[in-house]
Structures are given as C-alpha cells and as structure tokens.
Amino acid sequence: MNDLLSICLCVILFSCSGETHKAAQLIAVDIESAFSKEQEMNISEIADTVEYLELKTPDDLVISRIWDVIQADDCWLVRSISGISKFTLDGEWIMQIGRKGQGPGEYISLHGFDYDPVHKEILIADWHQILFYDLNGNYLRNIKIKDEFFYNIAVSDTVFWTTSLGIHQDKYLAHAFNRNNDTLSFYPNPNYGIKVKNNDGTYFSHSRWEREFYRFNGNLYLKNRISNDTVFLLDGAKKTPYIAFDLGKYKLPLEYQYWYSAEDNDRYGGDYWGIALVAEEDRYVFFMAKRRGIHDLDDDDKRYLVYDKTTKTGFTVKGNHGKMLKDDLLGGSAIWPRFITRDYYIWTCEWMDLSEEVKNGLYPSLSPALAKQFECFNYGTNELLILCKKKKQ
Numbered sequence: 001m002n003d004l005l006s007i008c009l010c011v012i013l014f015s016c017s018g019e020t021h022k023a024a025q026l027i028a029v030d031i032e033s034a035f036s037k038e039q040e041m042n043i044s045e046i047a048d049t050v051e052y053l054e055l056k057t058p059d060d061l062v063i064s065r066i067w068d069v070i071q072a073d074d075c076w077l078v079r080s081i082s083g084i085s086k087f088t089l090d091g092e093w094i095m096q097i098g099r100k101g102q103g104p105g106e107y108i109s110l111h112g113f114d115y116d117p118v119h120k121e122i123l124i125a126d127w128h129q130i131l132f133y134d135l136n137g138n139y140l141r142n143i144k145i146k147d148e149f150f151y152n153i154a155v156s157d158t159v160f161w162t163t164s165l166g167i168h169q170d171k172y173l174a175h176a177f178n179r180n181n182d183t184l185s186f187y188p189n190p191n192y193g194i195k196v197k198n199n200d201g202t203y204f205s206h207s208r209w210e211r212e213f214y215r216f217n218g219n220l221y222l223k224n225r226i227s228n229d230t231v232f233l234l235d236g237a238k239k240t241p242y243i244a245f246d247l248g249k250y251k252l253p254l255e256y257q258y259w260y261s262a263e264d265n266d267r268y269g270g271d272y273w274g275i276a277l278v279a280e281e282d283r284y285v286f287f288m289a290k291r292r293g294i295h296d297l298d299d300d301d302k303r304y305l306v307y308d309k310t311t312k313t314g315f316t317v318k319g320n321h322g323k324m325l326k327d328d329l330l331g332g333s334a335i336w337p338r339f340i341t342r343d344y345y346i347w348t349c350e351w352m353d354l355s356e357e358v359k360n361g362l363y364p365s366l367s368p369a370l371a372k373q374f375e376c377f378n379y380g381t382n383e384l385l386i387l388c389k390k391k392k393q
Helices: 002-013 031-036 262-271 351-359 368-374
Strands: 027-030 047-053 068-072 075-080 083-088 093-097 112-116 121-126 129-134 139-144 152-156 159-163 172-177 183-188 213-216 219-222 230-235 238-246 273-280 284-291 302-308 313-317 344-349 384-390
Touching: 027 031, 027 284, 031 238, 031 302, 031 313, 047 368, 068 112, 068 344, 075 112, 121 152, 152 219, 152 230, 159 219, 183 238, 213 273, 344 351, 351 368
Parallel strands: 027 238, 112 152
Antiparallel strands: 047 384, 068 075, 075 083, 083 093, 112 121, 121 129, 129 139, 152 159, 159 172, 172 183, 213 219, 219 230, 230 238, 273 284, 284 302, 302 313, 344 384
C-alpha cells in the first residue's frame, strides 16, 4: 500500500496548473484481496425492475458494439460502431448525430462523445477537434485541439476535459480548458519521451470496455487508460485522486505495456490485469478488471468486482453465467452496471449471443413475460439495452 500512496502523491504533484487542492479522502481498493473473495449479488439488491429495450432503427442502420449510452433529458444517446444515434426513451430511432467526412460538421474519427446538460449540446471527440451539435442534430461549431492534448472528451459544468492515450508520444495525460479554448490545467504524462522497444510504428491496445469518464451525483470522474489504478474527481478545472486501485502483483509493468513492447505484452501480459471501466452509485463502486495481453477473447479475460463503501471491502461477483449480477427479477441474462444514469443501471447485450444462452437453458427461471419478449427478437435485432430501474429511496 506504500507504493499506492506514493503514486497518488506523484499524481498530485504532476498538476502543472499551479493550484494546490486539499485532497479528498481516498477510497483504497485492494484488488488482490477482492480477487480472492467471491460472493453472489442479485440485481434486486439495487434495482426494482428489469426491462429489455430493443433499439429500433431503419433497415440500413445496425446498432452493434455499443461503446457509450447517455440519458439526455427525454432521449437516449447511443454510440455504437455505426456512430451516434438518438432514440426516444422507448427505443424508437430519431436521428443520427453527425457523420463521417471532412466537411463542416463531419468527423474523421469518432473517439468519444458527451452531453452538456447546461447548454443542451452534444460533443463529439474527432481527430484534433471537438464538434458541437444541438439535440436536434444541428451542427453548431468546433474547437481545434492541440495535438498533444487530445483523445476523448467530457464536460464538467463549464469546463471541458480531454484525455490522451498516455503513450510515450503524448506530452499530457489530461487537459482542462474553457469554452474559449483557454487552458486551465493539465497533467504531464510521465511516459512522454521514453525510448520504447517497438521500432516499427505506434502501438496501443484498444477495447470497447475501456472508459475514461463516468458520472456520479452530478460529479465527473476520470480514469486514464494508462494509469489504470487511479480515479480522479474533476471539479471544474481541479483534479483530485478519488479512488486508488492497489493492483499488487497484477499490475502490468511498464516494460510489458503494449505501446512499449507489443511482443512482450503478447507474451507476458496475460498474467496481469487492469481496471477497464468504473461505475458508481451511493453504496457501491462497480468495476471491471480486464486481463492484459489478451483482447476480448472470452469471459476468463474479465472479472466483475464490487467495492462496498459502507464496509470498505471489495469482492469478485460469483453468480450465474458471466459471473455478473444475477437477474432474480425476470430470470434472464446476467447483468452488470456498465453505465449508470439518473434512473437506471444499464447493461448491453447482442441478441445473437443471448439467444444461444437461452437455447442452452442457462436461464431455467425465465419469466413468462420475458420469454414472450424474447420470441419477438431475431438475429436482425439490434443490440439490446437491459435497463434496471434504480430502487426508490
């Protein structure tokens, strides 16, 4: 744990904004201990209902490989392999937001997106620029971003945050700026300028499970993909370590990082783990640990873990297929709170995968209502949103 505290101290000192902030009380999660403790958890412990929402689109638009889901006012904003689509809360397609291209209002590469509830604007992270749209899909403007600052985007009040991949070619891990594009604060990247073993190009691993930002209680949080073991609270342009994951023997050494040595990462990375995504609610922090060196091959590459803020202990979820939260309400698929909105815990699933599980009898207690709904789905059905309504306080 001494190493963990040293990391957090270094992170605080890395801020070059010239500000000094009182650090919030740190949540420390011991991953080795959480891996060794397994227990079952039911979705009914946190949710009142479960609903399978079909996303209905025109015949030429397929929603697959969902990366992000945002509940924006009275609609869903869903980023998938097909771009960003706007849906009613009932799953009816309304429109796409932006499109690929090099003209005004078009993006070259969609790295990420966010929604600004104050100004009712959708932000798209493109290559070296941020594009702004209103909720009706109208292009508004763009902000050019300096090369060394940019990968993904999120907004905290009136402050925008971008992140980099954190590889040796990036000067900064994160950058805060205002609506006039004035820099407010930034994190230097300790990996910048390191001589790497890869000598035939730039390497970095990329998984749809990786998420840099999440929200909880109106606050914005950042988990940079390279640091992996620290979550930061972003308060305007201020940044404070909030959660520290002590990975212990599972922490991937720098020399096995994919961007440092792809060969050694492929050879040794499978013995190490990283924190791919984090979601939080009043009592629990839900996080997915993903094996390094292997990329989305099977369920053994992932561990679903929970940290109980009340007892200050973590555990690995043990349950039905997928080792996620058991659906004891409808008897359906295992669920994980991949996204948490003001109303829902959300998991996504492809019908082609789910149907095989149903055929194999993995859900013996499937409710009649859910069984009837499953009969309406087919292999042309878009990826489903599993909406778990939060318990009433």
